[in-house]
Amino acid sequence: MIDRLPFWRFVSVRAVILYFVFFTLLVSVVFVIFYVQAGRELRVSGDSFVARELELLRLTYSDQGLAGLTRAIEYRGGQPRGYIYWLARSSGIKLAGNLDRLPNLRASEALDDGWVRFVLEDGSGLLVGIRGRLVDLGSDVVLFVGRDLAGYDRLRSRLGWALAYALIVVVGVGLVSGFLLVRFLLIRLSVINRTSSAIMGGDLSRRIPVRLRGGRGDEFDFLARNLNSMLSRIDSLVTAHREVANNIAHDLRSPLNRLRTRLTLIERDLPLSGESDAVAAAIDEVDHILKIFDAVLELAQIEAGSFLTPPCLVDLGALVRDLADLFLPSIEAADMRLDVRLPPDRALCFGHRQLLVQAVTNLIENALKYGHRAGGTLTLELRVAAFGEGSVTDAMTGEAILMVSDTGIGIPSDERSRVIERFVRLETARALPGHGLGLSLVSAIVAAHGGALNFSDNVPCGLVATLTLPIRAGGVN
C-alpha cells in the first residue's frame, strides 16, 4: 500500500526537502554576507595603502618642496607597483605622474572626502578601474594617488567563485544525504508495513524484525517491539476466541451425535406411525444443526490455514470438466442448458483439490438453486491469464479466472458484499433450504489460495461469480 503513495506524500521526504531548502537558503545568506564584507575589507585595506602613499608624498612636499615631490613622483610612477600618480596645477596642467590627466569626474564617480573612482583605458586598450584620492596640497598644487583595481577585482571574483563552488558542494552533499536519510527511513518503515500487510492477510504469526544494536536499538526497534507485543496480545486473544468457538462447536457435536444415535434406535423400534415421522423429523433437525457446526468448524480451519494434508498441483480444467459432467444431468433436469468453456492451456493451481472442488460445487449449486430460470443457461468458464513471457521450460505464473454464471434474478449490487458474510441469507433465498455459510466457505477457500471471489451482472440478466486464483499456466508437465 505504502509503495503506491506519491513520493511527496511521505513525511520523511517533505521534512528532508523543507530542511534542505531552509539550509540552502541559510548557507546562501551567510555566503552573500561574507562576500560583501570581504569585498569591503579588501577595499578598505587598498584605501589605507593609498592614504599612506599620500601622507608620504605630502611629507616629501613639505620637506623638499615641489621639485622634490616631482622627483619622488617621477621615481615612484616608474615602479611597477600598481599606483597611479598625477601632480598638477589647480587648473589641470600636469606637473608629474604616470597619468596624463584626470578624467572629468561625474558626480556619481566622486566619493566622499576627495575619493574618486573611474575607468581608464590603458595602453593596450583594456579598461582598468582606478580608485584613488585627490588632495589639495595648497599653493595651487593638487595631487592624485590611486590604485589599479584589477587585482582587487580579480581577488573578489575568485572569492565569489570559491563561495559558489562551496555552495554547490553544500547543495550536493545535502541532496545525497537527504536521499540516503529518506531511503533509510522508508526501508525501515516498509519492513514494518510489509509485515503489517502480511498480518492483515491472515498470517497472525508474523512479527516485525527487531534489529538489536548492542542490546538497545533505535526508535524504529522500539516501535517494532511495541507493535510485536501488541500483535502477540491480539494473536493470543484471537486464538483464545477461536478455540472457545471451536471447542463449543466440537463439544456440542458429541452429545448431538449420541442424541442422533438414540433417535435412530427409537425410529427403528417404532412401528410406522405418526410417532416415527416425528422422530424422523427430529433426526433431520439434528442433522441440520450438525451441518451448521461442521460448516463453522470447516470455515475456522480454512481461515486458520491449519491443514493436515499438504497442498498439491490441481488441474483446474480437469476439475471443471469433472464437475460439469457430474452436474450436467441436474442442470438439464432443471430445464437449463450447460455451457462449458475451457482454455487450450492447462491451468495448474497449487492448493487443496478437495477445497477447490467444494468451492466450485457451492457456486454451481447456488446457480442451480438461486439462479434458476426455465430455459436459462449455466455457464462454466475457465480463462488463463499468464503474466509475462517466460521461456517454454519455465513455469509461467499467472491467474486463472473461473466464472460460474447463471441467467436467474441475480443479486442487487448493494447486497453483493453482504452475501459472503456468515449466516447472511438474502430475502429472495429465504424460501429455499440452506444455512448461509456456502459463500462464506467459497470466499475463505479462495482467500486461502491467495485468490478472490467477486460478483458481477450477467448479460442480459443473472449473476456471474468469478474466482480469481494464482496459477502456473502451461509449461508444467
Next chain:
Amino acid sequence: MKILLAEDDVKAATLLTSGLSAVGISVVHVCDGDSGLNAVRDGDFDVLVIDWMMPGCDGFTMVERLRLEGYLVPVIFLTARGSIDDRVAGLRAGGDDYLVKPYALAELIARLEVLASRGATIDSRLLVGDLSLDCVARCCFRGGVEVFLNPREFSVLEYFMRHEGQLVTRSMLLEHVWDYHFDPETNVIDVYISRLRQKIDRIGVVGEDCVSLLRTVRGRGYILES
C-alpha cells in the same frame, strides 16, 4: 461378519453394538488403542472400526502399527472432525474408509459389507444379469447391445458391479468414484444415477425398457442386482 470397534465413548459404542448386532454383525468393543492392538493380534476380524481420537494410542498410531506388523485387515476410521481436510487426512493415514460422526447406521453397515467383501471381484470382465462390463476395453453391453457411457459413468457402473447386491450410498459413490469428500446440497447424485439407469435400462433403437437392475433404496442409496 466380525468387527472390532475401538471407541472410547462407551455410551455411543453400546448403541452402535446393539444396532449392528440387530443385523447380524458381531462386535468386539475396546476402549483404547493399546487394547485394540492386542485384540487384533489375538482375534480374526473382517473389518476394524476405529475412532480417530482415543486416549493413549490414538487411531492413526494404532493403524500405523498394525500395517507395520503386516495386518492388512480393512479399516474404517470414525472421526468427530468433519472438515474436508480431516476426512482426506484419515485416508492418507492408512484407512480404507472413514465416517464422520454422526453417521447413519445404514451407512456404516453398507461400508462394512463393501469392505468385508473387498477383493472378491478383481476380474476385468464383470457380469450382472444380462449387463456386462469389460474393464479393459472399457465397453458396456446390455443384452448384447452396446451401451455408450462416458468415462465417469463407466466408473460408477463398475463400482456398482464390483459390489453387486450390496447397498451403495451416495457418499460412498462421491468418495470412491469421484474422490469428492463433502456432501452436496442438491440431489446431484440422484439425478446422475437416474440418467445412468436410463442408459442401461433403455436400449436399442426402439428404446424398449428392460428389467431395471439398478434399484433405489429410499433414503439410503442404491443396489445393483439381477
